[in-house]
Amino acid sequence: MGRSPCCEKAHTNKGAWTKEEDQRLIDYIRIHGEGSWRSLPKSAGLLRCGKSCRLRWINYLRPDLKRGNFSDEEDKVIIKLHSLLGNKWSLIAGRLPGRTDNEIKNYWNTHIKRKLRSHGIDPQTHRPIKGSIAVIHSKTVPSQLSTVVTVSPQNGAVDNSFTIRPKTDISSDNVASTSGTTTDEDIRQNGDCYYNDNSGDRELNLDLTLGSGSTSLVRSGGRSGNGSSADSKPWWDPVTAARLSLL
Template sequence: MGRSPCCEKVHTKKGAWTKDEDQRLIHYIRLHGQGCWSSLPKAAGLLRCGKSCRLRWINYLRPDLKRGNFTQEDDDLIIKLHSLLGNKWSLIAGRLPGRTDNEIKNYWNTQFKRKIISRGIDPQTHRPLNETAAYTTTNTVTPLRN
């Protein structure tokens, strides 16, 4: 029972991608399009599994990917969308062309959350930190005495 493996594990390469593998993947996708990811590695002459090829393409090799730091406009939009959508990173990434959901999630969890806290904003509620602290202290339930 269980799920069948996505690829033949015996002849599948793991670890870092080489420049040659990247070029093969780019060349194949330019000629044939993305198509079926599970059959792509064999057709492109890669000893990788389809999932690995898909993730490499989506997160690193796509020509429309935006590299570099986030702008102030990006930061403002991420705050606004996070307050509306929560941690739905793929929906947020859809509003930031060239950015991946994984990149935005990692940015939020490693750098951006601290930046928001330093501005005095609670990253969960998007309210000022002093307001959030006052809200939690006034709305706590006092225990019953026996």
């Protein structure tokens, strides 16, 4: 069958973009807006593949990009989101205004992976690497529909604990929804979880749902165990949540 090539390779430039090419792309998008990437290069007078134009715009030229170093807060958000979502860079990027999936992916591969390993944590599984096992205790308080999870790393790190409770028990403050994508809408529809880090005064409301095949913090059964759905799994996973607190 074979797919038609995304562009006429013989007549397209590759490699680093020149200032002139950047300017052409910026000017064109300023006037015509984003989209129609396939036809854009020709219309804009660029000898580039549409894909390449899109990538250049999204990852480098977009005016709302933050650029510069990642803050500690952003680090934490990335790590926590990655522990829940895995390599879903676009979803993670959607929660970090001004950051792109490519940027986060690169940052993860070059900085965070190393940082986690140095703390004895496997960056892929977010579990302690053999030899630096954390002890996880959890205590559910049914009357309050909340669970207190205590994590005691054995590698000398400071103990940590946090509380998880259904989001409806708290104020309706949400993290800013920046992407406005279907995913965010799904998140709102499918449920959410409130995450409170007891070790400090910051609270991180991840407000997430997950794709298929991952561990989930999302409600999958009755919150109070009264069997409102077929399976009786808790609506959040304390082990996954515990992993978060390690970071």
